[in-house]
Amino acid sequence: MSQGLGGTGSICYHRGVTNELPAKAATIKDVARAAGVSVSVVSRVLNDGSGPVAPDTRERVLAVMEQLAYRPRSAARDLNRATGFSVALVVPDLTNPLFARLADRIVWEARARGVHVVLMTTQEDPYLERELLVSLLDRSVGGVIAIPTGENADHWQALRTHGIHVVFVSRSIESLRGIDSVSIRNTEAAAAATTYLLDRGHRRIGLLSGPSQTTTGSRRLGGYRGALGAVGIADDPALHRHVPFLGQAGADAAAAIVSLPDPPTALIVANTAQVQGILVRLRALGVRVPDDLSVIVFDDAPWMELVDPPLTSVRQPTDLMAMHAIEILVARMQGRAGSETRTVEVSAELIERGSVATRPVAAVAATRRGDGPQ
Amino acid sequence: MSQGLGGTGSICYHRGVTNELPAKAATIKDVARAAGVSVSVVSRVLNDGSGPVAPDTRERVLAVMEQLAYRPRSAARDLNRATGFSVALVVPDLTNPLFARLADRIVWEARARGVHVVLMTTQEDPYLERELLVSLLDRSVGGVIAIPTGENADHWQALRTHGIHVVFVSRSIESLRGIDSVSIRNTEAAAAATTYLLDRGHRRIGLLSGPSQTTTGSRRLGGYRGALGAVGIADDPALHRHVPFLGQAGADAAAAIVSLPDPPTALIVANTAQVQGILVRLRALGVRVPDDLSVIVFDDAPWMELVDPPLTSVRQPTDLMAMHAIEILVARMQGRAGSETRTVEVSAELIERGSVATRPVAAVAATRRGDGPQ
DNA sequence: TTGTATGCGTTATCAG
DNA sequence: CTGATAACGCATACAA
Numbered sequence: 001m002s003q004g005l006g007g008t009g010s011i012c013y014h015r016g017v018t019n020e021l022p023a024k025a026a027t028i029k030d031v032a033r034a035a036g037v038s039v040s041v042v043s044r045v046l047n048d049g050s051g052p053v054a055p056d057t058r059e060r061v062l063a064v065m066e067q068l069a070y071r072p073r074s075a076a077r078d079l080n081r082a083t084g085f086s087v088a089l090v091v092p093d094l095t096n097p098l099f100a101r102l103a104d105r106i107v108w109e110a111r112a113r114g115v116h117v118v119l120m121t122t123q124e125d126p127y128l129e130r131e132l133l134v135s136l137l138d139r140s141v142g143g144v145i146a147i148p149t150g151e152n153a154d155h156w157q158a159l160r161t162h163g164i165h166v167v168f169v170s171r172s173i174e175s176l177r178g179i180d181s182v183s184i185r186n187t188e189a190a191a192a193a194t195t196y197l198l199d200r201g202h203r204r205i206g207l208l209s210g211p212s213q214t215t216t217g218s219r220r221l222g223g224y225r226g227a228l229g230a231v232g233i234a235d236d237p238a239l240h241r242h243v244p245f246l247g248q249a250g251a252d253a254a255a256a257i258v259s260l261p262d263p264p265t266a267l268i269v270a271n272t273a274q275v276q277g278i279l280v281r282l283r284a285l286g287v288r289v290p291d292d293l294s295v296i297v298f299d300d301a302p303w304m305e306l307v308d309p310p311l312t313s314v315r316q317p318t319d320l321m322a323m324h325a326i327e328i329l330v331a332r333m334q335g336r337a338g339s340e341t342r343t344v345e346v347s348a349e350l351i352e353r354g355s356v357a358t359r360p361v362a363a364v365a366a367t368r369r370g371d372g373p374q
Numbered sequence: 375m376s377q378g379l380g381g382t383g384s385i386c387y388h389r390g391v392t393n394e395l396p397a398k399a400a401t402i403k404d405v406a407r408a409a410g411v412s413v414s415v416v417s418r419v420l421n422d423g424s425g426p427v428a429p430d431t432r433e434r435v436l437a438v439m440e441q442l443a444y445r446p447r448s449a450a451r452d453l454n455r456a457t458g459f460s461v462a463l464v465v466p467d468l469t470n471p472l473f474a475r476l477a478d479r480i481v482w483e484a485r486a487r488g489v490h491v492v493l494m495t496t497q498e499d500p501y502l503e504r505e506l507l508v509s510l511l512d513r514s515v516g517g518v519i520a521i522p523t524g525e526n527a528d529h530w531q532a533l534r535t536h537g538i539h540v541v542f543v544s545r546s547i548e549s550l551r552g553i554d555s556v557s558i559r560n561t562e563a564a565a566a567a568t569t570y571l572l573d574r575g576h577r578r579i580g581l582l583s584g585p586s587q588t589t590t591g592s593r594r595l596g597g598y599r600g601a602l603g604a605v606g607i608a609d610d611p612a613l614h615r616h617v618p619f620l621g622q623a624g625a626d627a628a629a630a631i632v633s634l635p636d637p638p639t640a641l642i643v644a645n646t647a648q649v650q651g652i653l654v655r656l657r658a659l660g661v662r663v664p665d666d667l668s669v670i671v672f673d674d675a676p677w678m679e680l681v682d683p684p685l686t687s688v689r690q691p692t693d694l695m696a697m698h699a700i701e702i703l704v705a706r707m708q709g710r711a712g713s714e715t716r717t718v719e720v721s722a723e724l725i726e727r728g729s730v731a732t733r734p735v736a737a738v739a740a741t742r743r744g745d746g747p748q
Numbered sequence: 749t750t751g752t753a754t755g756c757g758t759t760a761t762c763a764g
Numbered sequence: 765c766t767g768a769t770a771a772c773g774c775a776t777a778c779a780a
């Protein structure tokens with residue numbers, strides 16, 4: 001199945017040139033002296049609008065800073081402010097392409113605003129998450145953008161009490177009113193995916209969602225139920241499973257559902273972290289997609305057009321979400337942004353590919369609103 | 375092809391409960407007063423081995439800290455040290471699964487050692503990279519782990535001159551001796567992949583690698599050439615392309631190579647960032663894999679077993695690389711780790727799946743070493 | 749417009 | 765074992 005490459009030993013140490021010694025960095029005082037001014041003046045040219053500085057003086061100071069390769073020390077500046085100007089990004093893990101994309105864009109947007117991002121991963125573990133939140137109490141960051149596990153409501157509150165702003169992305173915590181959040185319209189997205197399947201003749205539709213304590217888990221279930229109810233289909237509990245994000249519970253649930261006495265003809269995989277595992281299991285089970293089972297997955301990824309069949313998916317506007325999140329957070333850190341909490345919801349998009357088949361069912365309700373493929 | 379979900383407007387603001395006011399955090403002085411001791415004592419219990427403290431005194435102080443929810447302020451601590459104890463992680467982008475995995479593991483390993491990691495992405499842009507490196511001169515971090523673009527050798531040096539340690543991962547910079555690095559054995563891995571194809575009867579083998587100024591680009595080409603030369607095959611320049619990491623140059627190059635008068639029967643995609651695009655293009659061109667063209671890709675990803683056919687790939691031990699990188703960096707930041715630079719090279723692994731066909735070529739050299747599938 | 753002095757929270761150096 | 769006190773590098777009232 002696999003073979004090692006490049007020899008037997010897996011590690012090799014190689015000794016090379018010697019490291020050189022560090023030099024002593026210039027301080028604001030050095031600059032002041034070299035420029036023949038006081039530290040206050042230097043400080044003022046550093047923070048542009050903080051006070052009057054004669055044009056030529058500024059020029060001179062700037063030159064000296066350049067020549068001395070002076071860089072203001074962040075630790076010293078932060079000591080005066082209430083908190084640092086960095087933000088923490090707390091995500092479950094980076095192996096999930098959705099989270100990786102979100103992180104990528106958030107880092108990008110943050111850089112554009114001059115703020116550093118310290119990255120932390122919870123691995124979906126509430127205990128680990130709690131530790132991370134506690135470590136953030138050192139005020140090294142001025143705010144946090146997070147995809148929360150769903151637990152630790154008290155610790156999230158504690159952060160805010162300590163003056164550290166919080167913005168939830170993708171998921172949020174229901175019991176925690178008063179925290180800004182950015183996400184897709186989960187209810188509507190799930191409802192639309194369900195309706196899409198209904199429109200194509202499917203009547204028994206399965207749903208694999210995230211844990212019920214996450215908003216993505218509960219709301220997507222809500223949307224699914226709503227769409228089903230709208231056409232008078234009773235919710236069959238056997239067709240739905242809340243599965244954890246990690247582990248193979250998703251695959252197991254998929255296997256269980258397709259082996260039901262009266263199996264579904266379509267399946268919505270609303271647990272982003274589980275689509276890989278579920279698809280692999282379905283394949284192993286010999287379930288043909290879409291002939292035996294139509295499939296729609298959350299969320300979209302580049303490889304989905306390469307698999308057989310190409311996957312129909314719900315794509316989330318990660319760029320937009322990242323932008324809103326960082327924008328809100330920075331606004332809060334700078335004191336602007338009003339006192340009311342902001343809840344931004346953006347639309348997801350259904351990407352039609354080949355994993356959904358049309359069922360030749362008796363009578364497809366002809367009274368459905370016309371939101372089919374364009 | 376796609377449809378919006380959840381209504382027309384894409385954004386929706388929702389006003390909710392009011393944010394509450396931040397409280398003033400306790401300082402070491404507050405703790406000292408409340409515990410009836412001096413700040414020195416509190417400082418000592420904070421940094422465990424820094425001085426003698428009576429057992430019961432410690433107990434009392436600890437209790438007060440707990441009760442006051444005291445958290446030492448990082449900015450203040452850092453002001454004394456030479457640099458902060460965080461590290462920066464500089465990667466091209468997180469949409470590349472390899473880099474995302476690396477980042478995930480590095481963050482994990484870092485947390486285990488109590489160090490924060492600030493994430494930065496270069497988007498493969500040398501100018502952007504330079505800006506980032508300059509911003510690091512504020513000594514907010516004590517070290518950097520990076521996948522360098524290949525340029526900015528001077529700026530990397532500058533960092534070290536300012537006392538900030540650097541460890542390269544995956545790629546390194548040839549001209550920069552004296553910087554620690556961790557990577558796979560690129561030459562050997564590429565040679566092994568090439569040999570694997572040779573063993574299966576392929577004689578015209580194409581290679582799509584990264585830019586020549588990156589070590590992954592140059593060394594993989596070296597390994598490929600070496601393997602070819604070892605069996606007396608002349609290197610045909612038409613079969614090899616250095617392509618940038620971003621953009622569709624990879625797809626274009628693939629298209630060009632397969633439409634050659636005498637096209638290759640196998641292709642090694644050694645540019646990790648380009649495999650998606652190249653595969654999509656090949657499919658669009660109607661090139662059947664592996665019937666028309668055998669394919670081996672760097673690096674492995676979970677979805678590769680889902681595509682048709684499942685992709686044979688070279689997997690990199692990201693966990694191991696992450697561990698070595700952070701270990702070396704932390705060692706340097708703590709002053710341990712000798713003066714000679716460390717170059718760690720780990721083995722990659724060939725994952726055999728279905729994208730390589732055996733060619734019924736006249737005479738497959740029977741004198742090859744037996745490193746076939748196990 | 750510029751300089752002086754003080755504070756930010758912690759660590760480290762000493763003397764008790 | 766404990767407690768003053770001086771850095772650490774920068775920002776900022778306030779005085780000149």
